Amino acid sequence: MDELLVILRALADPSRVRILLLVRRMELSVGELAAVLGQSQPRVSRHIRILADARLVQRAKEGAWVFVRLGSMAIAGPVLAAMDALAADAGVADKARLAVVRAERAAAADAWFAVHAAAWDRERSLNIAESDVEAAIVSALGDEQLGALVDVGTGTGRMIELLGGQASAALGIDRSPEMLRLARGRIEASGLRNAEVRRGDMYALPGGDGSADTVVLHQVLHFADDPASVIGEAARLLAPGGRLLVVDFMPHGREELRVQQRHVRLGFGDGQVLGWMSDVGLSAAVAVNLPAPDASDLRSLGVTLWLGARAPGQVLSERQAA
Numbered sequence: 524m525d526e527l528l529v530i531l532r533a534l535a536d537p538s539r540v541r542i543l544l545l546v547r548r549m550e551l552s553v554g555e556l557a558a559v560l561g562q563s564q565p566r567v568s569r570h571i572r573i574l575a576d577a578r579l580v581q582r583a584k585e586g587a588w589v590f591v592r593l594g595s596m597a598i599a600g601p602v603l604a605a606m607d608a609l610a611a612d613a614g615v616a617d618k619a620r621l622a623v624v625r626a627e628r629a630a631a632a633d634a635w636f637a638v639h640a641a642a643w644d645r646e647r648s649l650n651i652a653e654s655d656v657e658a659a660i661v662s663a664l665g666d667e668q669l670g671a672l673v674d675v676g677t678g679t680g681r682m683i684e685l686l687g688g689q690a691s692a693a694l695g696i697d698r699s700p701e702m703l704r705l706a707r708g709r710i711e712a713s714g715l716r717n718a719e720v721r722r723g724d725m726y727a728l729p730g731g732d733g734s735a736d737t738v739v740l741h742q743v744l745h746f747a748d749d750p751a752s753v754i755g756e757a758a759r760l761l762a763p764g765g766r767l768l769v770v771d772f773m774p775h776g777r778e779e780l781r782v783q784q785r786h787v788r789l790g791f792g793d794g795q796v797l798g799w800m801s802d803v804g805l806s807a808a809v810a811v812n813l814p815a816p817d818a819s820d821l822r823s824l825g826v827t828l829w830l831g832a833r834a835p836g837q838v839l840s841e842r843q844a845a
Contacts, residue, residue, distance in 0.1 A: 530598065533577035538562065539570045540606070541617050542591070543579055547603055548621070549749035550583075550592045559620045587778050588789075651813050651826045656770065657685055660741070663768060663810040663828050664689075670736025670765075675725050675757055676743030680706030687715040690737070695720040696728060725753050728760060735760040741770045744796075745788045751799045754831075758803040764835040767805060769796055773815070773825040796829045805831035 534540055542556055551559075557567045571591055574580040578594045579602065593599050660682075669690040674682040677695030679702060687693040693715065697703050706720045723729050725743065738757045747753045757767050772790035780786040793809050800807035808830055815825040 529577045530579065530602065533573050533579055534602070536570065536573075538567075539574055542567070542570055542574060543593075543599070543602070544606070545617055545621060546580055546591050546593055547599075548618070549752065550590045551621075551748075552588045552590050554588070555624055556591065558624055559617055561620075588781075651816070651824065655813060656826055657681075659811045659813060659826075659828055660685070660739075660768065660770060663830055664737065664766070670762075671734065672737045672739070673728070673730065673735045673757075673760055674739045674741070675728065675753075676740065676746070677706055677720060678702050678742075680709040680720060682739050682741050683715065683718050683720070684709055684713045686737075686739070687713070687718045690717065693718040694730075696723040696725070698722060698724055726756055728756050730760050732759055733762040733765075736762055736765045738765070738767045739770070740768070742772075744769060744771045744791065745786050748787050750788065750791070750795075751802070754796070754799040755803045758800070758805055758831065758833070761805075761833040763833055765833045767800065767831040768810070769800075769829045769831070770826065771796075773812070773827050775815075775824050777824065790824070791827070793827065793829070796827075800829065800831035805833060807831040 534543075538560060541560060545551060545556060545559060553564055553568055553571065556571070557564045560567060568589075571580060571582060571589075575582055575594065578598050580594045580599075581592050583590045583592065664686070666689070669686060672683075672686060672690035672693040674680075674686075674693070674695045677683060677697045678699075680695050683693045683695045683706070687710075695703075695706050695710075695718070697706065697720065700722065703720050703722060710718045710720065721729060725740075725747065726749070738760055740753065740757060744750050744753060754767070754769070761767060774790040774792055777789065780789070797807045797809070810828040810830040813826040813828075
């Protein structure tokens with residue numbers, strides 16, 4: 524009874540109901556929630572604290588930002604189901620404002636990539652030598668055939684160049700036309716006849732369910748405002764027995780990268796990525812850790828490779844399962 528009273532008190536304010544409906548859709552920072560709700564950050568932070576006390580949401584500090592996500596589904600799930608039953612159109616206006624926030628962020632990222640495309644391979648190294656990361660990628664995937672390969676956020680096409688020889692077909696996807704122009708040039712120069720690049724969105728990838736054998740997300744996830752959805756969409760492409768390789772930074776404190784290089788997330792812990800993979804039906808493990816060159820320097824960045832696999836007999840549409 525006490526727990527029920529705490530939940531009911533948490534939901535007594537319309538703003539807190541709005542916050543719960545928003546984070547149901549994706550993880551959001553306190554600042555983003557404040558922008559969508561049109562309220563001050565201190566006020567929104569107070570609402571979040573009350574919701575967190577009721578275990579309806581969780582807070583995760585990441586550098587100077589705090590991200591908010593759904594809390595215990597044993598508690599939040601029935602509450603959200605009741606909301607759906609009572610008001611099918613709940614949160615429609617907030618969803619529209621959220622779409623504007625996301626569109627503005629995407630436009631800013633697109634502008635940055637258009638300017639920095641030519642230097643992208645150098646900029647994504649950030650302390651760890653890219654040759655070491657690439658060697659780890661090749662080792663993690665092994666020397667077996669990769670089948671139909673999809674490189675999400677292909678950038679200048681380096682992963683296609685590196686892995687395309689092991690693939691029966693290779694597709695690089697990116698939303699930046701300038702990146703794709705450079706990727707096409709790289710693929711042509713490499714002589715890969717089974718490879719192509721295409722403009723696309725990491726939240727809505729081209730290709731049917733189970734159409735890929737290997738999907739790679741190389742230094743892409745930290746640009747995502749909803750990393751779980753990106754992993755879910757990548758997993759949707761996997762055929763039975765297919766594998767998803769995620770390569771990204773370990774958690775770090777280089778706050779300036781949010782502005783300088785449009786990073787949305789400051790790296791990821793193993794539990795986060797493995798949890799997202801597990802949530803979409805993949806068996807997952809850490810393939811390799813590449814620690815930062817100077818562990819005592821908080822500005823030094825390490826890299827982790829996480830490998831998820833679809834069971835050989837498993838056929839699952841992530842869109843249907845969502």
